Amino acid sequence: xxxxxxxxxxxxxxxxxxxxxxxxxxxxxxxxxxxxxxxxxxxxxxxxxxxxxxxxxxxxxxxxxxxxxxxxxxxxxxxxxxxxxxxxxxxxxxxxxxxxxxxxxxxxxxxxxxxxxxxxxxxxxxxxxxxxxxxxxxxxxxxxxxxxxxxxxxxxx
Numbered sequence: 001x002x003x004x005x006x007x008x009x010x011x012x013x014x015x016x017x018x019x020x021x022x023x024x025x026x027x028x029x030x031x032x033x034x035x036x037x038x039x040x041x042x043x044x045x046x047x048x049x050x051x052x053x054x055x056x057x058x059x060x061x062x063x064x065x066x067x068x069x070x071x072x073x074x075x076x077x078x079x080x081x082x083x084x085x086x087x088x089x090x091x092x093x094x095x096x097x098x099x100x101x102x103x104x105x106x107x108x109x110x111x112x113x114x115x116x117x118x119x120x121x122x123x124x125x126x127x128x129x130x131x132x133x134x135x136x137x138x139x140x141x142x143x144x145x146x147x148x149x150x151x152x153x154x155x156x157x
Contacts, residue, residue, distance in 0.1 A: 003033065003040035013049040020049075027066050028052055059093065060085060 006017050013020075020039075023029040029048060032039040048069060055065045064085055072081050115121045 002043070003035065004043065004045070006039045006041070009041050009045055009049070012046045013053075015049065015053075023049070023052065026062055028062070028069055055085075058089070060089065064089070 004012075006020060009020060010017050020029065024031055029045060029052075032041045032045070034040065051069065052065055055068055060068070068081050068085055110121075113121060
């Protein structure tokens with residue numbers, strides 16, 4: 001099998017040479033053979049780099065990726081490797097989803113904001129009763145700075 005120079009691996013994998021050298025350093029890629037001082041890789045390193053990229057896109061850490069490619073007994077099927085890592089990763093993903101839902105709720109609420117001051121917004125954000133926060137948003141006529149009453153929804157844009 002022909003050995004590929006680092007430039008050919010980077011072209012096929014779509015990454016920079018420094019990324020390949022880094023992956024070698026952290027143990028995600030095996031150290032290549034050297035011919036005349038230049039790195040030479042087997043074609044299968046391009047496949048390994050695709051697996052590494054897929055794992056990174058799935059949110060796995062460098063430690064996880066290293067375990068995926070080199071942390072199981074030889075002959076462990078890929079499906080078993082992915083399954084073990086996925087079982088460990090899913091609780092983290094669920095927590096991130098919950099956090100993003102909370103962020104979304106805050107952003108959606110901010111689209112309906114009629115507060116006159118940031119302090120009034122803070123009252124909403126920190127769990128004060130809505131009546132107190134709504135009263136802080138209203139001027140003496142019962143209308144906020146946007147001309148709507150505090151109980152009127154913001155118009156859709």
